[in-house]
Amino acid sequence: xxxxxxxxxxxLIPLFTAxxxxxxxxxxxxxxxxxxxxxxxxxxxxxxLLLFDPANADSSFSAIxxxxxxxxxVFVIYLVGLCVTFFSTYFMEEGSGVxxxxxxxxxxxxxxxxxxxxxxxxFFTLYIFIEVLAVSSFALIASGERTxxxxxxxxxxxLTFPASLFILLGVAxxxxxxxxxSFEGVKTLVASGMPAGGTVFAVSLLLLxxxxxxxxxxxxxxxxxxxxxxxxxxxxxxxxxxxxxAGVYAVIKIAIILRLFDVKTCPxxxxxxxxxxxxxxxxxxxxxRQNELKRMLAFxxxxxxxxxxxxxxxxxxxxxxxxxxxxxxxxxxxxxxYLNSASLEKGAGTSDMTKLGGMEHSMxxxxxxxxxxxxxxxxxxxxxxxxxxxxxxxxLWDGGARIYAVLxxxxxxxxxxxxxxxxxxxxxxxxxxxxxxxREVRPAMLAPVVAMSVLIVALGVFFPYIYAxxxxxxxxxxxx
Amino acid sequence: MTYHNLLFILVVLSAVAAVMARDLLLNALMLxxxxxxxxxxxxxxxxxxxxxxxxxxxxxxxxxxxVSAVSLIRREDGKVEDSRARFRAMPLxxxxxxIALWLYGIPFFEALxxxxxxxxxxxxxxxxxxxxxxxxxxxxxSMLAAGVLVIRSIFPRRKK
Numbered sequence: 001x002x003x004x005x006x007x008x009x010x011x012l013i014p015l016f017t018a019x020x021x022x023x024x025x026x027x028x029x030x031x032x033x034x035x036x037x038x039x040x041x042x043x044x045x046x047x048x049l050l051l052f053d054p055a056n057a058d059s060s061f062s063a064i065x066x067x068x069x070x071x072x073x074v075f076v077i078y079l080v081g082l083c084v085t086f087f088s089t090y091f092m093e094e095g096s097g098v099x100x101x102x103x104x105x106x107x108x109x110x111x112x113x114x115x116x117x118x119x120x121x122x123f124f125t126l127y128i129f130i131e132v133l134a135v136s137s138f139a140l141i142a143s144g145e146r147t148x149x150x151x152x153x154x155x156x157x158x159l160t161f162p163a164s165l166f167i168l169l170g171v172a173x174x175x176x177x178x179x180x181x182s183f184e185g186v187k188t189l190v191a192s193g194m195p196a197g198g199t200v201f202a203v204s205l206l207l208l209x210x211x212x213x214x215x216x217x218x219x220x221x222x223x224x225x226x227x228x229x230x231x232x233x234x235x236x237x238x239x240x241x242x243x244x245x246a247g248v249y250a251v252i253k254i255a256i257i258l259r260l261f262d263v264k265t266c267p268x269x270x271x272x273x274x275x276x277x278x279x280x281x282x283x284x285x286x287x288x289r290q291n292e293l294k295r296m297l298a299f300x301x302x303x304x305x306x307x308x309x310x311x312x313x314x315x316x317x318x319x320x321x322x323x324x325x326x327x328x329x330x331x332x333x334x335x336x337x338y339l340n341s342a343s344l345e346k347g348a349g350t351s352d353m354t355k356l357g358g359m360e361h362s363m364x365x366x367x368x369x370x371x372x373x374x375x376x377x378x379x380x381x382x383x384x385x386x387x388x389x390x391x392x393x394x395x396l397w398d399g400g401a402r403i404y405a406v407l408x409x410x411x412x413x414x415x416x417x418x419x420x421x422x423x424x425x426x427x428x429x430x431x432x433x434x435x436x437x438x439r440e441v442r443p444a445m446l447a448p449v450v451a452m453s454v455l456i457v458a459l460g461v462f463f464p465y466i467y468a469x470x471x472x473x474x475x476x477x478x479x480x
Numbered sequence: 481m482t483y484h485n486l487l488f489i490l491v492v493l494s495a496v497a498a499v500m501a502r503d504l505l506l507n508a509l510m511l512x513x514x515x516x517x518x519x520x521x522x523x524x525x526x527x528x529x530x531x532x533x534x535x536x537x538x539x540x541x542x543x544x545x546x547v548s549a550v551s552l553i554r555r556e557d558g559k560v561e562d563s564r565a566r567f568r569a570m571p572l573x574x575x576x577x578x579i580a581l582w583l584y585g586i587p588f589f590e591a592l593x594x595x596x597x598x599x600x601x602x603x604x605x606x607x608x609x610x611x612x613x614x615x616x617x618x619x620x621x622s623m624l625a626a627g628v629l630v631i632r633s634i635f636p637r638r639k640k
Contacts, residue, residue, distance in 0.1 A: 011618065019625055022632065102633035109626045116619055128619035132626050139630040176592060198592060 006065040010043055010074050011115040014081075018108035025101035033089040036104040040082040040111070047075045057465060061472040068473025069256070069324060073118040073249060076331045079455075080241040081111045083448035087339050088233040090444045091346065098143045098231065107237065110136040114245045122181040123171050123206065126250065130167065130213070133246050134160060137238060143231040152229025159222035163212035163247075170205030177202055183257040204268050207254060211272075214247030214305055217279040224298040232342030235294060239301050240335035244327055248308050252323050255312040256479055273313030277404055279306030284414040288421070293341045293351040296422065297334070300377065303415060304330050310408065311392045314399045317479045321470045322391030329376065329384045329459065336373035336452040340366050343445060344426075348438035353422065358431030362438040367427040369449040374423060376456045378416035384459035387467075484524065491517035496574070500567055504553065508546035515539035 017039040024031040051071065056063060064071060085107055092098055113136060116129035134157070142153035174181060177198030178189050189199060215223035223243070227235045251272070283303025290296035304326070311323035343366045345351045348359065360367040376385035389412055396405035440446075459466060491514055498510035515538035522531035 015618070015622055015625065018629065022629075099633055102629050105629045106626070106633060109622060109629060113619070113622055113626075116615075116622065120615060122616075125616035125619055128616045128623065132619055132622045135623065135626045135630055139626075139633040142634060173592070 007070055007074055007115065007119045010047075010078070011112050011119060013043065014039055014108040014115070015112040018105045018112065021105040021108065022101050029100050032101040032104040033085065033092075036085045036108055037082065037089065039108065040078055040085060044075070044078040044082055047071070047078060051075055051469075057468055061469055064469075064473050067478045068469060069253075069478060070118045071473075072324070072328060072469075073245070074115055076328050077111055077114045077118070077241055077245065080237065080331050080335050081107060083335055083339065083452060084233050084237040084240075087236070087342070087445055087448045090442060091233055091342060103140070103143055106136045106140050110140065110237070110242060114241065117245050118249060121183055123174060123183070123186075124181040127164075127167050127171055130246050130250075131164060133242060134164065137242055137246075140234045140237065141226055141230040143234060149229050149231055152226045155222050155229075156226040160213055163209040163219075166205050166209035166212070170202050170207075170209060173198065173202035173205060183253070187257050200268065203254060207251065207268060207272070210247045210250040210254070211275065211309070212247070213243065214251060214309065215243055215302055216247075216275050216305060216309055217282040217302060218275075220279070220282070220302050223302060224295045227298040227301070227338075228292065228294045232345055233339065236335050236338030236342065239298065239338050240331050243301075244305070244331060248305055248327060251309060252312050252320065252327070255315050255323075256320055269313050269315060271313075273310055273401065273404060276306045276308070276310030276313055277407055279303060279309060280408060280411045281306075284411050284418065288414070288418045291353050293344065293353055293356075293422075293426065294338070296353070296418070297337050297341060300415070300418070301330070301334055303411070304334070304377065307389065307392055307408065310404060311395060314396055314401055314404075316395050316399045317475045318391060319395035319399065320479055321467075321475060322388055322395050324470060324474060325391060325466065326385075326388035329388050329456070332452050332456050332459070333373040333376045333385060336369055336449045336456070337377075339445075339449050339452075340370045340373070343441045343449075344438075346445075347441055348434045350434055353425045355432060355434045356426045357429045358427075358435050359438065360427045361431055362435050363440045365440060365446045365450065369446075369453040370427065371423060372453040372456055374419040376460070378419050379412045380416070382460045382463075384456050384463070387460060387463045484521070487517050487521050487524070491521070492574070496570065500570075504550045505547065508543060508550060511546070512539050512543040515543075 017035050021032045021035050024035055050064065053063065061068065085104060088103070088107075092100060092103075110133055113129045113132035117126055117133065120126050120129065138153050138157050141156055142150045171181065174186065178186050180186060180189075186199060186203070212219040227239050230238055255272075280303050283299045283301070283306060287296050287299035287303065290299060308323045308326050308330070311319040311326070341351050344356065344359065344363065347363050347366065348356060350356065372383070376383035379386045379389040389408075393405050393408050393412075396402070396408060494510045494513035494517060498507050498514060501507050501510060515534055519531045519535035519539060522528075522534055
């Protein structure tokens with residue numbers, strides 16, 4: 001069962017490409033990245049024409065098929081996928097020792113699995129695609145020659161395995177208590193007013209599994225190790241989109257579809273909000289103490305996921321719109337930052353922040369695109385991150401969770417503080433030995449981050465269009 | 481009831497042996513015994529679909545794969561030399577778990593049975609498994625593709 005049959009092609013075509021890549025690469029190795037890039041670019045262009053047609057705003061987005069949430073997520077998956085494959089094409093050329101054909105084929109399999117996750121209409125299929133994504137991610141993290149990759153991959157597998165177990169148990173209990181796996185079936189059952197204790201229990205198990213997969217505190221132990229140990233472009237893929245689709249997306253989906261959070265007696269909503277706030281706080285404070293760039297970004301990612309989970313917990317339509325927009329924004333700024341950390345590693349030979357400084361002189365493009373992404377993460381207006389955080393905080397205030405709203409605002413300032421510290425350490429200040437010897441990476445490797453930075457600014461400047469899209473296609477069609 | 485209890489004890493003992501054994505072949509065979517015991521329990525609980533899959537896939541196919549893999553490994557590599565001292569507390573932990581399950585597990589599953597009457601029981605499991613599935617088959621094809629690609633991605637590098 002799929003909730004969005006029109007989007008099936010976006011799932012099947014990358015899968016065909018993944019199968020075709022090993023055969024095509026036998027004739028010429030470069031065919032692997034050509035096929036991956038062309039497939040993703042074609043899909044992205046098609047999606048962009050559909051999403052950003054100026055006529056949409058006048059017609060209340062009537063041309064957008066199905067629910068706008070799935071379509072937006074497929075767009076983000078293709079966008080991050082293309083940035084990572086394009087960057088990897090040139091990152092690899094400089095001798096990283098990664099098997100090219102399986103690497104690109106696995107990225108395409110992951111893209112296909114993520115599209116499956118966001119277009120499915122039932123929990124069983126969701127579970128299967130999440131497992132496909134976990135298996136592909138395991139091999140992707142282990143790519144590259146560093147032993148840290150394999151260690152990170154094993155940690156990822158072992159620590160997210162209990163999550164899969166909880167999801168599977170949740171699916172089994174759902175079958176037992178609700179007699180259906182489908183989102184609509186469960187929604188109808190909950191809405192019918194019959195005692196939903198069993199269904200709530202099953203959904204709570206599912207939520208627990210998805211929260212572990214999201215890396216929310218206290219289930220965050222695996223994220224910094226996996227992101228730090230992974231092959232550098234894979235960190236961007238993992239932090240930018242994979243863990244968000246495998247965990248956070250499902251949490252938002254449960255909040256939307258089941259409407260469990262309308263019922264204030266349901267403690268799941270309160271727990272979700274508490275864990276969200278805890279993640280914001282722990283992630284922000286831990287990020288302040290890191291010296292390794294990728295680890296700091298990993299903790300920042302935990303903190304940003306906290307905002308999304310907090311919004312899903314309050315569950316009002318405005319909060320859900322804020323959570324969805326923050327998910328999109330997180331994909332754009334975190335992909336930029338991780339790709340730039342890979343460039344820094346390549347250009348300066350280290351990502352240790354104590355050894356970097358004044359990178360703005362030797363790597364200006366990398367530095368300034370990072371600054372844009374950092375400011376968006378911290379919620380500086382008029383960048384995209386500002387609007388999503390504003391929506392979440394206003395929704396929390398409106399929904400009566402005023403303490404959470406104030407705390408979310410305060411920790412947003414902490415986020416700004418640690419990014420200011422990082423900017424001073426890495427990009428500005430006195431050049432160090434490593435930064436004097438550093439050289440800017442080639443333009444092809446800068447293209448994805450420049451495009452992402454433009455998008456970060458554009459999403460902020462054209463926020464009214466994005467808000468209208470979310471209201472007309474998400475709030476009107478699937479929330480209200 | 482005695483038959484059930486004996487099967488439960490067989491499953492638990494085989495599971496413990498599967499974890500504790502030092503020989504990889506014995507690990508694999510004990511795991512197969514867990515699956516056989518579970519399959520027999522499933523048949524006895526009128527769950528033939530689950531029983532058939534457990535017996536054919538877990539006890540059959542996976543055991544064949546494990547035994548084939550173990551036979552490819554040299555005998556001296558098959559011995560696990562790490563300490564088993566940490567497993568000495570296992571009987572105690574299992575005892576506590578058994579008492580906790582006896583106290584809380586049974587009432588919990590009884591409550592679960594009450595919840596199950598709310599669900600629509602008109603469709604059989606067979607109907608649900610075979611007739612309402614379309615899209616997840618794509619997922620399973622993806623899983624096969626991912627499995628092959630993972631092996632291609634990891635093993636050439638390990639050869640070095």
